[in-house]
Amino acid sequence: MANIIKKTAPTLIFIFGGSGDLNHRKLTPALYNLYVDGFLNDKFSIVGLGRSAYSDKKFRDHLLEGIKQFSRRPDDGKGPWKEFQEHVSYLQMDAGTESEYALLDKKIKETEKAWGEKPSVLFYLSVAPNLFPVIAKGVATIPAAHDEQNARIVIEKPFGHDLQSALELNALLAGLFKEDQIYRIDHYLGKETVQNILALRFANTLFEPIWNNKYIDHVQITAAETVGVEDRGGYYETSGALRDMIQNHILQVLCMVAMEAPVSFEANEIRNKKTDVLKALRRYTKDEVKENAVRGQYGAGWMKGEQVHSYREEKNVAPNSNIDTYAAVKFHIDNWRWQGVPFYVRTGKYLQDKTTMITIHFKQAPKYAFPPEAVDAWRPNRLTLTIQPQNDVRLLFQAKHPGQTMSLDPVEMVF
Template sequence: MTHKKPEASNIVIFGGNGDLAWRKLIPAFFNLYINDFMPSKFAIYGIHHQALDEDEYRKHLLEGINTFSRSGKATKEEWKKFSQHVFFFQGDFTQEDTYTRLGKTLEANDKKWKERASRLFYYSVAPRFIEPISIALSSHGLASVEGKDRIVVEKPFGNDLASAKELNKLLTKHFKESQIYRIDHYLGKETVQNMMAFRFANYVFEPLWNNRFIDHIQISVAEQVSVSGRGGYYDQSGALRDMIQNHLMQIMCVVAMECPGKYEAEAIRDARVKVVQEIRSFKKKDVFKNVVRGQYTAGKINGVSQKGYRQEEKVAKDSTTETFVAARLYIDNERWQGVPFFLRTGKCLPKQSSVIVIQFRESPHKLFQKETVPNRLIISIQPEQEISLLFESKIPGVEMKLKPVEMDFTYKESYTEAVPEAYEALLLDVLEGDATLFMRADQVEAAWAKVMPILDAWKSTSDDLLSYKAGTWGPEKANELIQQQGFDWTFLPQPLQPAKPARKPRKAKAAVAG
């Protein structure tokens, strides 16, 4: 969609001196500003409980921009203009005085700008602060205009189904659902957004997007990093909660959803929710057949020694928290019945890589003596942004010899336009009031409902928790999970290797109209 200039906006970041604001939020707002997407009238307030000189605060934010911004170091002129819109606001999230003073500040801007500006309240805080902030914003009437005032909530959205429902109940008690933007930055990534254009604007692919033509789908997010200083949080979360329940399931929704009736937020969100609701629920006995969990031990990544998970700071010495998960899921609807979706994620893996692999079925034509390789479509989300199609081609010469080759589309080679960071796209959508790329309460709860049987099964035993050395691709059982059906995991960046054909091809289902 075409972006228009957002209306005048007050932007309030609770946790404005935190790591997220420093690395992601302020650099994103800065890039929106220098590319002329920010409102003509706006102010950004970073709220922090400790006193801090405003010049020092701005200097700190500039360091973040110069270190993490995709556009590189800010010029003096750019920073001078942008920094005039950025302010430090000292305040305790739990004290009434904070909100009284904040309200006066926002009202003063409205008076100066001669209009009631929209208000964006970003919760870049620990989960325990969500309740006091929400209650205070509500009681002080700071987010009372439904069409203008928005609340942005970072994950985690609860740590199980019960707490997710409680969080949604809290938020909707104080704000309308249309005001609440639950942010999952993976939905803001350019390649993930491009999936809708790829599927629904190109008729050549959509008729093949079903169980008659597709053998299986892989969604993999590999992280080379360890838990590092996040051990305290991660040990209470784990890979299933931290990655599968939100990031990978959201990607799965975009891959598997039906075409919405129209391009608008609620129609698109309805289509994504339906996918989650139709994921086959696990019974306890099925969990250990379809889900593999692992925990990294000491090893080496690119020749650098990495300590084991249980030796990380703030991690229990007998922790059973998983740092790796591989799962086989099924969607029980007409389009996807019988097609396995393999989801995999882990920390301390050899490479940083996020890919979607669409593995097509074997060709029914046995015209050539050589066994042909099934077609495969790979959408690389990071580090490279590209789409590759693997297909058979004749090798030049007088003989009919075939070889699998690749057809590539890359953002780098195809576009001169810069690719925005995920937070840029998402924050601009919030400023414009577009909730398309954000999760609704029902989607959050549906996702939790699907992973709860796994969490409950894991509570009963830790015998299935496997170890893997840092710098490897996880437990061998994860390979067995996908190899049982004749498949192999695929990761980029690496040369494409022909995928193994399925040992026992499934019987084709009736095709679903694209």
């Protein structure tokens, strides 16, 4: 296979919220994997930013725990991590104080002098949404942030808490940076199986011809967790399951399952195809919402042999909170491909299994050619894409049970 590794340019990465959960679980493990795979330039630097007091060593030790737990290449500190950590440092700053951004300007200039060339600079906002406007304005005071070729600002989800706040944030960013500099990121799309959806659909003539309402009965998308909100009660009180998972992660996945074939994999083309799906989603009236959506909240009880608190007993949660920790919605896409095919999506805390999967349920094949005893275990064909905990694709179909009689059993092909 041809070598397709393309190394990045020399890059300086500032991670706001560097000591936070997202960086610990997702960002640094992802950057570490890129380093091990050989995608990062030899000249790169990752600077965690936050108000907490960390030394470089303490910060690196904290991130190493995330590598051990969440990287696809766990490292005990004796492998590639030893070299990788030399590129990682921590800078304590108050993102709400404009004068503190001079520290970042100084760091950029020091890096340029040390490397002997101008670095690409990435400002990654892994923080609470209410800090996006404050940090964006602060970053805009840094001269290097206005280098259209070499500076980027990345905004993590959630992008606002409603339509009005999202529009206001967009307007603010547009007034501070060029559109090509702004990246609105849903880290969920980095998962291998999510990226594989488009390859599975459009690189195989086996699936695309039957990817429509003539052959598909319904689609299910499930994101289930076996834990509660843990130490994220304060955040969850401002979001809930519907905002935390369905309106971003799950809708992105739904769009990739339902979109039309793109003419290229250029970012704007993929975005436009996704937008067409969102435009076709049926809007419900208030009365219809009750028939097509449900929300719930976990109570106290037992989970896998351990007694657990109710949501209202969690830290930083109001004792009379009505925030949802479970949400399910039945979507309809009113276009030619998907007319009449319901999309069922669900997500929740403290559910039986930790799993995220997409299941395509095909329509039932006619049974009249087979004797009644042959179809006792009959199951419609089913294609399942598992995103986590493992990454796999499963195809369920019928096959004859070995023997003299015509008896059918469902079998599964896994890859």
